[in-house]
């Protein structure tokens with residue numbers, strides 16, 4: 001798959017872990033995040049990744065900040081982006097199956113019950129169910 005990833009200074013190590021795992025699995029990853037701990041503003045990072053995704057060519061995007069909260073809030077303000085903050089294998093699957101999330105977000109300062117690459121794999125393996133969920137996703141997309 002083709003994946004765009006971006007992060008602020010709160011998630012440099014996590015982003016690098018994710019990129020390494022995805023590339024090792026044969027995926028094409030574009031890194032639009034920062035690689036130092038110099039402070040940046042996560043709305044700028046989210047905007048950059050969202051614009052790249054909406055321009056086309058990516059299957060989905062990954063966003064990381066310290067908590068995963070700020071960057072997901074920012075991404076969800078961009079029309080066409082449905083960013084899910086994922087916490088475990090269940091939320092990783094459900095955000096694709098029911099919400100058709102096109103971005104998933106993680107926190108570099110969060111302790112998760114399973115490795116982040118495993119949650120990303122669960123998201124990638126899940127399939128959007130459509131049907132009654134499409135009406136709700138359409139309504140989501142009308143909110144901004």
Ligand code: RB5
Pocket residue numbers: 008009010011042065066067068069070071
């Ligand atoms: C940066 O210190 C931090 O606020 C940011 O990475 C994120 O956690 C915000 O939600």
